[in-house]
Every structure is written in structure tokens, then in C-alpha cells.
Amino acid sequence: MLLAVRHIVSFLMLGALTGCATGDADPLRLDDGRPCEPGERRCVARATQTCGPDGLWGVPQGCRPGEGCAEGVCALACQGCTVGEQRCAPEGLQRCVAAEGGCGAWSPPEACEEGGRCIEGVCVTDCPAACEPGSRRCLGVDAYNICVGGACPEWAPAEQCPPGEVCSGGVCAEPGACSDQCQEGARGCLDAETEVRCQQADPAACLDWGEPTTCPERTRCRAGSGCVEACVDEGCVAGSWRCTDGGRQRCVVVEPGCHLWGAIEACVGGTTCEDGACVEGRCEDTCLEGQRRCAEGGVETCVRDADCTRWSDAVACPGGTECAGAGECGVCAPDATESRPCGNCGTQTRTCGGDGQWGEWTTCGSEGACQPGARDACGNCGTRTCTAECTWGACEGAGPCAPGQTGDCGQCGMRTCNGQCQWGGCNNGDGTTWRRCNQCGWQFCCPNGNWCDCDAHFPDACNGRQCVGAGTCQ
Numbered sequence: 149m150l151l152a153v154r155h156i157v158s159f160l161m162l163g164a165l166t167g168c169a170t171g172d173a174d175p176l177r178l179d180d181g182r183p184c185e186p187g188e189r190r191c192v193a194r195a196t197q198t199c200g201p202d203g204l205w206g207v208p209q210g211c212r213p214g215e216g217c218a219e220g221v222c223a224l225a226c227q228g229c230t231v232g233e234q235r236c237a238p239e240g241l242q243r244c245v246a247a248e249g250g251c252g253a254w255s256p257p258e259a260c261e262e263g264g265r266c267i268e269g270v271c272v273t274d275c276p277a278a279c280e281p282g283s284r285r286c287l288g289v290d291a292y293n294i295c296v297g298g299a300c301p302e303w304a305p306a307e308q309c310p311p312g313e314v315c316s317g318g319v320c321a322e323p324g325a326c327s328d329q330c331q332e333g334a335r336g337c338l339d340a341e342t343e344v345r346c347q348q349a350d351p352a353a354c355l356d357w358g359e360p361t362t363c364p365e366r367t368r369c370r371a372g373s374g375c376v377e378a379c380v381d382e383g384c385v386a387g388s389w390r391c392t393d394g395g396r397q398r399c400v401v402v403e404p405g406c407h408l409w410g411a412i413e414a415c416v417g418g419t420t421c422e423d424g425a426c427v428e429g430r431c432e433d434t435c436l437e438g439q440r441r442c443a444e445g446g447v448e449t450c451v452r453d454a455d456c457t458r459w460s461d462a463v464a465c466p467g468g469t470e471c472a473g474a475g476e477c478g479v480c481a482p483d484a485t486e487s488r489p490c491g492n493c494g495t496q497t498r499t500c501g502g503d504g505q506w507g508e509w510t511t512c513g514s515e516g517a518c519q520p521g522a523r524d525a526c527g528n529c530g531t532r533t534c535t536a537e538c539t540w541g542a543c544e545g546a547g548p549c550a551p552g553q554t555g556d557c558g559q560c561g562m563r564t565c566n567g568q569c570q571w572g573g574c575n576n577g578d579g580t581t582w583r584r585c586n587q588c589g590w591q592f593c594c595p596n597g598n599w600c601d602c603d604a605h606f607p608d609a610c611n612g613r614q615c616v617g618a619g620t621c622q
Contacts, residue, residue: 254411317590443459
């Protein structure tokens with residue numbers, strides 16, 4: 149590298165002798181005298197500079213348009229999303245896909261299949277199944293209904309208990325012959341608009357699901373949470389637009405009386421968002437004014453054009469000279485070498501021949517696996533980031549499960565992995581699963597994922613005797 153610096157000085161002298169105009173001295177082209185570690189990188193404005201094997205700073209190399217220098221490496225800034233990530237927009241499911249430079253960008257929303265809806269980044273359907281065929285549940289103190297249907301079962305209309313009997317665990321029985329069927333304070337859903345709560349009908353009764361109630365306007369019922377606010381976007385007027393995250397967003401109607409901000413539409417073609425519209429934006433500087441570089445066998449100079457800087461057309465070097473380093477025309481000393489960064493933290497070199505002319509650049513060698521700053525999906529909802537050394541960092545933020553994955557929990561419960569790769573609640577707030585128990589009884593899977601008490605239910609199993617208490621024949 150020391151030879152390269154000396155050659156640049158020689159080029160300046162040769163330029164004066166041969167008539168090659170060098171212009172004013174550019175401090176960015178020379179070493180500042182500070183010692184450095186071979187291979188160390190640093191930024192000089194929008195250029196990257198590498199420390200050579202001799203411990204001296206090399207010639208700064210300008211970054212490409214749209215790139216910036218960070219930690220000594222030119223990279224495209226990622227401001228979108230993590231590739232592989234999913235989210236719900238009012239119009240449907242959105243996926244984060246790889247865009248230019250390895251950064252993530254949100255795809256247009258995709259509507260879920262008929263009968264489905266997007267929840268926590270995953271399309272889910274209401275069927276199968278709302279309930280287990282043949283299972284029963286109480287609707288208040290003295291009513292119940294039964295799950296009916298085949299491939300897509302649903303709850304039948306309510307039926308009243310005989311006079312003087314109360315409902316417990318979906319079965320009508322004499323008062324006092326009951327067991328708790330849910331946990332105090334628990335909330336569940338019959339459908340998206342109807343909530344039920346675990347309560348006591350009277351001080352002598354057991355805990356059971358109470359009377360269904362319709363969710364208030366602008367709310368929806370979610371398992372385990374009951375009626376919750378469905379429309380949370382303030383200032384959203386149907387049809388209006390706003391600017392956000394480098395793009396624009398429209399307020400859409402997802403259901404009567406419920407307005408939400410829709411998917412973000414990126415502004416493209418050099419436009420930016422102003423007052424909800426994509427308009428022609430101002431230009432951006434692509435180089436430092438006065439900076440020079442070698443290109444197309446000649447020299448390009450950074451010039452100011454209107455409000456921004458840009459690289460000029462290449463000007464060929466005079467006969468017998470060639471461009472080297474940071475844009476200087478001259479000849480080279482035989483066997484002198486010059487290197488420059490390339491690709492993903494790679495290096496390429498060229499050598500001066502016996503005729504005083506530079507040879508061709510070698511292919512880019514010792515490249516890393518990725519572009520610094522690039523992000524990639526890994527594991528379950530995890531991400532990894534490419535380091536300044538062009539190697540992938542560790543997978544971070546990965547969850548214990550994959551979206552949509554199901555697993556057992558408790559004695560009888562199930563849980564589902566949400567769109568953030570985290571396990572949902574045990575039994576997901578649904579206590580309708582049941583099984584036979586003892587001689588003639590049945591028991592429900594409670595909302596905590598454990599079996600509720602066994603209750604009498606199948607008298608035919610007793611061969612003429614009575615089915616009583618905890619499902620025993622007497």
C-alpha cells in the first residue's frame with residue numbers, strides 16, 4: 149500500500165509533466181498519517197477505506213448510489229421487515245419477502261380463504277371445528293345446547309332443563325348435584341360476536357358458564373379474553389390516506405362501523421409520501437463533490453447537478469497513462485500492486501507490468517457469505533444479521549414453536565403456536581373437549597387444560613340401574 153501511495157504522488161508529478169490535469173488536492177485520497185491495523189475498515193463520509201498490510205490507510209472507495217457507509221462497509225440500509233415475517237392487514241395476510249439488496253419488504257395483502265380470517269399473522273378458519281360432536285354445555289342456570297353436525301359441527305339452539313333442575317356441565321340435574329365446570333373469572337366465546345363468563349348462578353351452585361351475551365359494537369370475542377376492542381385506529385376516516393414508514397396507508401372498512409388503517413403501499417420510482425400521496429421527491433447525494441474515481445478506463449468526477457451531487461461521465465486518460473487509486477492518471481512502476489475492496493468484504497488486486505501499464509483486476513476473492521447489514525429469517529420467527537465482516541450473526545429472537553403448530557398441555561388440553569412463534573394458552577380458552585369416565589359418566593376438559601370432575605350422564609350404561617354422582621351405577 150505504501151508503494152501505491154508513492155505511485156499516486158508520482159502520478160501527480162507525471163501529470164504535471166505530461167499535461168494530465170490533476171485539479172486541487174483532495175484530502176480524501178491520501179492517508180491521514182494515523183497508524184491502523186491491517187484489514188481494519190473505516191468510513192470517510194460516503195466512502196470506505198481499508199488498512200493495507202503495511203499499516204497505512206488505502207485509497208477511499210466511494211459507495212454506490214443508494215448506499216451509505218457504516219463501520220467501514222458500504223451497505224444498503226434496511227428499513228422494512230424481516231424476511232419470512234407475517235402480519236395481518238385489514239385486507240388479509242401479508243408476508244415479508246426479500247427485496248433489492250436483501251432487505252425485506254411487505255407484499256400486497258392476500259385475502260384468506262373463504263370462511264377464514266387473519267389472526268396474529270396466520271390465516272385460520274372457524275371450521276373445523278367449533279365443538280366436539282355430541283358434547284354439551286350450559287347456557288345459563290337452566291338451559292343447555294348440544295354440538296351437532298358432521299365435518300363442520302356447530303352448537304344447536306338452546307334447550308330448557310325440566311322444571312326444578314339446573315344445568316351443570318351441560319347436563320340438567322337436581323340442585324346441589326354439580327361440580328365446577330370452569331375457573332372463576334374465565335371468559336370464553338360461543339362465536340365471534342357472543343361471550344360467556346364463568347360464574348355462580350347462586351351461592352349454593354357450582355361454577356359454570358353463564359348466560360351468553362352479545363359483544364358491544366366495535367368489539368369481537370376472542371377465546372380466553374371475551375369481548376375485546378376490534379377497532380383501535382384513531383383518526384381513521386374511511387377512504388382517507390396517510391403517510392407512514394416510507395409509504396402510504398388507506399383507511400378501509402373491515403365491517404360496518406369498524407375502520408382500520410390498511411396495508412402500507414411503498415412509494416417507488418424516487419417518489420416520497422406527502423399528505424397521503426406519492427410525489428416526486430428531492431434527489432439524494434450519491435458522492436462527495438470533487439471526489440474522483442476510476443471508471444470505464446478513465447476518470448469520473450463528483451459534480452453538483454442542481455441540488456444534488458452525481459458522478460460525471462468518464463474522461464479517458466491521456467495516451468500512455470491509466471487511471472489508478474482514487475482517480476489519477478499516470479503510469480506505474482513494474483511489479484507494483486494495488487488492491488481494492490469488492491463484493492461482500494472481498495478484495496481484488498492488479499499488478500503493474502514491465503511496460504509500465506496496469507494489468508487486469510483479479511476476480512474478487514475471500515468474499516463473505518452475505519452483504520453487511522442484510523437480514524435473514526432463521527429458526528422459528530428468528531432473525532440473523534450480516535456482520536461488518538460479511539458473516540451471518542447468531543439467530544436471535546427465535547420462539548419455541550412454529551406458527552400454527554399444536555401441542556398437548558395439562559392433562560387434556562391443547563395449545564396453538566401464534567404468529568409470533570409463542571405458545572398460546574392451554575386449551576386456548578375452549579373447555580368443550582370431553583371423555584367418558586367411571587361407569588356411566590363424562591367429564592370435560594377445563595379451560596386450564598386439566599380434566600374437570602366426572603359427572604353422571606350415560607344411564608344406558610347401567611343396565612337398568614341409576615347413573616348417579618360421579619358417574620357410578622347404583
